[in-house]
Amino acid sequence: MYKLSVEEKFSAAHQLTNYKGPCENLHGHTWKVRITVEGAELDQSGMLLDFRVLKSHLKKIHNEFDHTFLNNLVPFSPTSENLSKYIFEKMDKDLPKQVTLKEITVWESETSCATYYV
Numbered sequence: 001m002y003k004l005s006v007e008e009k010f011s012a013a014h015q016l017t018n019y020k021g022p023c024e025n026l027h028g029h030t031w032k033v034r035i036t037v038e039g040a041e042l043d044q045s046g047m048l049l050d051f052r053v054l055k056s057h058l059k060k061i062h063n064e065f066d067h068t069f070l071n072n073l074v075p076f077s078p079t080s081e082n083l084s085k086y087i088f089e090k091m092d093k094d095l096p097k098q099v100t101l102k103e104i105t106v107w108e109s110e111t112s113c114a115t116y117y118v
Ligand SMILES: [Zn+2]
Pocket: 014, 023, 027, 028, 029, 108
């Protein structure tokens, strides 16, 4: 089996709900998202999937979220955990057939991330 991962960043603001602490106040992050897929069969060029194709899928998340206020876009508190599941479910619907989505990791800082996987 092979696993491939690509990463993308976006800048966005959020405000945690049902939470007491500094992060209930409006603030922003440069978020990083990593998508990891797996598969067994390489194509004639020796690739599981062209990285460019995988990046183009993740770019849709960048385009949806970059320079936005996340609370206006999603019907849940925009934590790293909730965003990773949301992105997973969105990506799972339209990836090429030769790969299976394994996990989505969302960083809200260089040292803090959450991963959603099944
Ligand atoms: Zn935050």
